[in-house]
Amino acid sequence: MTAAYTLYAKPGFASTTIERLCSEARISNRAFYECFGGREELLQALHERCVEESFAYVTKALQEAPDTLDGRVEAGIRAYVEFATADWRRARIMHLEVRRSGDVLTASRQRAVQSFARLVEEASADFPATASPSRRLVAIAAIGALQELLIEWLLSEEPPELDELVEVATHIFRQSLGGT
Template sequence: MPSRTWAGTTLDDRKAARRAQLVAAGLDLLGTEGSAAVSVRAVCRAAKLTERYFYESFTDREELVVAVYAQVGAQARQALLDAVGTAAEPAHRARAAVTAFVELMVDDPRQGRVLLLAPMTDPALTRRGIELLPAFAALVVGQLSHGDETDRQLTAIGLVGALSNVFIAYLDGSLKVSRDRLIAHCVRLVLGADVPHD
């Protein structure tokens, strides 16, 4: 049975649009004011929707926070995949990947704070942050050319940890360097990690 339309949109379309409004509001609150600022009431106020519409899409605040995190994580992963797919040389791939990540996470610091800082303060995201690391490490493994599979896995995990901490320090303000220097340093980390093993 086809969904009824109103003003040219279906019920499912309107529900999806409201969900997107709530996720956008959650991203804004979580990425600017932090975990403590994200409540059902605050998200509804920011999205200009009633709580009834919140519960149409989410069972509770934690489910919304996880949805915000999942969306940012998926965007970051896709940006990295797209970046490494456009360059043939390792140095160009490294620069493309780092630049794509910076554009997503630093140029819109809300997204960086959600992906890298929020899991440290929001219990709903702590496990999610741990679960996402292997996905990023797997991306890095695919770009490494030296050592056996275990060597590449060890290198990738260490590299993701090192890069994450550099970005965390940049986003929380404890590392004060220019955007260009941040990119250059991270590219050197990536290229320096892929060296022949004895």
């Protein structure tokens, strides 16, 4: 898993063979196949671990946040951005390789987005609804915006500062959810 964490982040999932994974991990191909059915299964396990850890980190931040919509939005966004960017490999796996892997992680990615959308719905449920007909769809759209901001941070020659990412994402979520 450690070797894949680095190799799937760079040079990337598509460029990482099982032979390279095994060489980096100093295990035999046979040992690899005793644990995973293929490199796709390993990528899914890595992605799901990253999502579970980020979900727990954001949930904790929301529990400790001020009991206002703005307080919850800022705490949740800041926690997610801090967690995702604390390790560039995690950010790449969660936001680039998940898309570059084709259909391999489509279901896993969709489950992650749905889980975070439910978290946004729950965190904002006590506050007046927006004019939008669906808070869930608003949450999904705002999550998509945050993901694109993180991709910009990963790929840009002059990446935005993390505080700027938090500020912009917080603005998008607040406006979308009806905050100030």
